[in-house]
Amino acid sequence: MSTEFNLSRIDKQRYRPASDVEDTLDELRRNLIVGEKFRVGRLAIARSLAEEEPVGFLSKGTEMGTSIEGQTLFGEDSPIWASLVVEACPDLVTSIEQFKGLVEAHWTRGARLLQQDLEAADMKPAKFITTLAAMAKDRIGSPAVLYSDESFEIPQNTGEIVIRVGELSLNTKGDSPISYVLNGPGISPHIAVLGKTRSGKTRTGIVMAEQIAAQNGLPMLLIDPKGEFISKGAFVRKSEWQGRTLADRFPGIKAIDVPNQPIPLDFLNRSPRPTPIELAQLAMGFKDSFQKCLRAKGDAALNILRQSVQDLLTNSSAPVSLEHVLDEVQDANQRQGRGTNTIEAKLSEMCALNLFRPEIAPHRFFSGRWAIGLGDATEESRRLVIFLLLDALAKYLLSLPDSQTDAEGNRAIRHLLVIDEAKEILSYKHGALSNLVRKSAAKGGIVMLLSQSPDDFSGEEDDFLSQIGSLIVFTSSTNSVKDLRAALGRRLAPEDFSDKNLPTGVALTKLPKHDLMKVRAWR
Numbered sequence: 451m452s453t454e455f456n457l458s459r460i461d462k463q464r465y466r467p468a469s470d471v472e473d474t475l476d477e478l479r480r481n482l483i484v485g486e487k488f489r490v491g492r493l494a495i496a497r498s499l500a501e502e503e504p505v506g507f508l509s510k511g512t513e514m515g516t517s518i519e520g521q522t523l524f525g526e527d528s529p530i531w532a533s534l535v536v537e538a539c540p541d542l543v544t545s546i547e548q549f550k551g552l553v554e555a556h557w558t559r560g561a562r563l564l565q566q567d568l569e570a571a572d573m574k575p576a577k578f579i580t581t582l583a584a585m586a587k588d589r590i591g592s593p594a595v596l597y598s599d600e601s602f603e604i605p606q607n608t609g610e611i612v613i614r615v616g617e618l619s620l621n622t623k624g625d626s627p628i629s630y631v632l633n634g635p636g637i638s639p640h641i642a643v644l645g646k647t648r649s650g651k652t653r654t655g656i657v658m659a660e661q662i663a664a665q666n667g668l669p670m671l672l673i674d675p676k677g678e679f680i681s682k683g684a685f686v687r688k689s690e691w692q693g694r695t696l697a698d699r700f701p702g703i704k705a706i707d708v709p710n711q712p713i714p715l716d717f718l719n720r721s722p723r724p725t726p727i728e729l730a731q732l733a734m735g736f737k738d739s740f741q742k743c744l745r746a747k748g749d750a751a752l753n754i755l756r757q758s759v760q761d762l763l764t765n766s767s768a769p770v771s772l773e774h775v776l777d778e779v780q781d782a783n784q785r786q787g788r789g790t791n792t793i794e795a796k797l798s799e800m801c802a803l804n805l806f807r808p809e810i811a812p813h814r815f816f817s818g819r820w821a822i823g824l825g826d827a828t829e830e831s832r833r834l835v836i837f838l839l840l841d842a843l844a845k846y847l848l849s850l851p852d853s854q855t856d857a858e859g860n861r862a863i864r865h866l867l868v869i870d871e872a873k874e875i876l877s878y879k880h881g882a883l884s885n886l887v888r889k890s891a892a893k894g895g896i897v898m899l900l901s902q903s904p905d906d907f908s909g910e911e912d913d914f915l916s917q918i919g920s921l922i923v924f925t926s927s928t929n930s931v932k933d934l935r936a937a938l939g940r941r942l943a944p945e946d947f948s949d950k951n952l953p954t955g956v957a958l959t960k961l962p963k964h965d966l967m968k969v970r971a972w973r
């Protein structure tokens with residue numbers, strides 16, 4: 451029996467990738483993973499290990515590139531690398547030659563996969579890195595413990611949810627009443643209500659949200675960018691509701707008027723025993739949201755921001771505020787002898803506005819009913835608030851186990867998100883919103899987006915609209931109806947959405963289990 455195959459042999463061995471991938475690796479090293487050669491080598495091996503498919507040995511006679519010693523390639527983590535390589539191989543690994551062959555095959559395959567990933571990301575570093583980070587998440591799965599208070603039960607409402615289109619909900623052909631099941635099997639429960647200003651979309655959306663939330667105490671988050679429902683720190687009495695407020699229609703809902711009142715959400719909350727990957731993803735998510743909302747540029751400064759958030763999250767378990775982030779960024783800039791930059795200045799501006807006070811953990815916050823009014827917020831702070839709220843909601847909701855279905859296959863509902871005036875937010879292609887639309891249905895999430903025109907969705911991925919089960923389109927001016935074609939399942943022309951075709955109160959609708967039809971929502 452040979453005893454030659456052990457960890458110190460692994461360290462002493464030299465490994466090399468096939469020579470034809472060396473260009474790819476050098477290119478990555480020049481642009482993205484700068485520093486020693488082993489870094490990009492490790493990334494390539496890890497990329498290949500993330501594949502389900504076992505790797506095949508390189509064929510004999512493959513021309514090989516330059517080598518790195520195991521000690522350098524794997525560093526202090528060689529036991530972990532060795533375990534991962536052995537575990538990924540369906541056969542028993544019994545010799546150092548076999549092990550070396552596997553490492554070299556992974557290295558080579560990983561380099562090719564990275565090249566493909568980079569091309570799929572249109573050669574954009576940020577997109578490429580986000581894709582890689584998302585892969586890590588999929589493999590690790592959701593953390594076992596979601597929150598520290600074990601007594602907490604995820605609120606959910608079982609049974610079918612039957613709703614109508616606005617107050618009247620009459621098919622214009624024959625005036626027959628229309629209603630439908632929102633959470634039935636195989637149905638996307640998300641809703642988009644589109645139409646030009648004053649076409650009645652907010653009012654219709656609120657009526658529909660009320661029908662959904664009639665299920666007792668269904669948690670909800672309503673985002674009111676114009677401050678139509680919340681002003682001066684309180685709910686607005688609406689004349690068209692005979693002086694009633696949002697709170698009369700959604701019992702228990704609390705108003706927050708940003709920036710006059712801070713949102714009490716711990717927006718950078720991590721699970722009780724976070725993995726380094728969870729923390730890295732949180733920090734990266736924060737950086738992305740910050741960058742998007744400020745349209746910020748400056749790779750180095752943004753990288754310091756990300757690193758600062760990651761350090762804060764790693765070094766303590768206390769809630770992190772924007773002020774903490776600012777302090778940390780200022781320290782980092784000073785330590786590195788950098789002056790203040792725009793990122794720091796913007797962060798300081800946002801801190802002065804007192805947007806968040808991180809008091810309530812997401813699982814508690816998103817178990818309540820909140821209406822966030824942003825009528826007095828600046829454009830940038832409005833975006834930051836919405837992005838950070840959506841980041842936290844997506845992280846919370848998507849970490850939950852799938853919600854139950856009843857005997858008829860109706861999915862239990864856990865949360866309703868309503869975004870009015872979603873046009874602006876849609877234009878930012880924000881990851882959390884698209885994740886909520888794509889993935890939250892299985893978790894019992896419902897997303898309702900109210901926006902002006904089908905064109906507002908053109909910033910999103912091509913299939914974004916087709917992930918939305920209920921489309922309700924009032925008269926709208928639209929240039930391109932190509933996005934609607936897939937979603938509505940029919941060829942349409944811009945004229946189909948004109949005032950002539952859609953008189954006041956009438957919407958063209960595509961509802962689950964119904965054909966395309968015109969429905970009168972209000973008169």
Ligand SMILES: Nc1ncnc2c1ncn2[C@@H]1O[C@H](COP(=O)(O)OP(=O)(O)O)[C@@H](O)[C@H]1O
Binds near residue numbers: 648650653972
């Ligand atoms: N069901 C309804 N009954 C009467 N008037 C309505 C109804 N729905 C909307 N309206 C009126 O139409 C106008 C615009 O409605 P709104 O929902 O604010 O439109 P949008 O959100 O598309 O700008 C408001 O003055 C509103 O009172």
Ligand SMILES: [Mg+2]
Binds near residue numbers: 652653870871
């Ligand atoms: Mg409106």
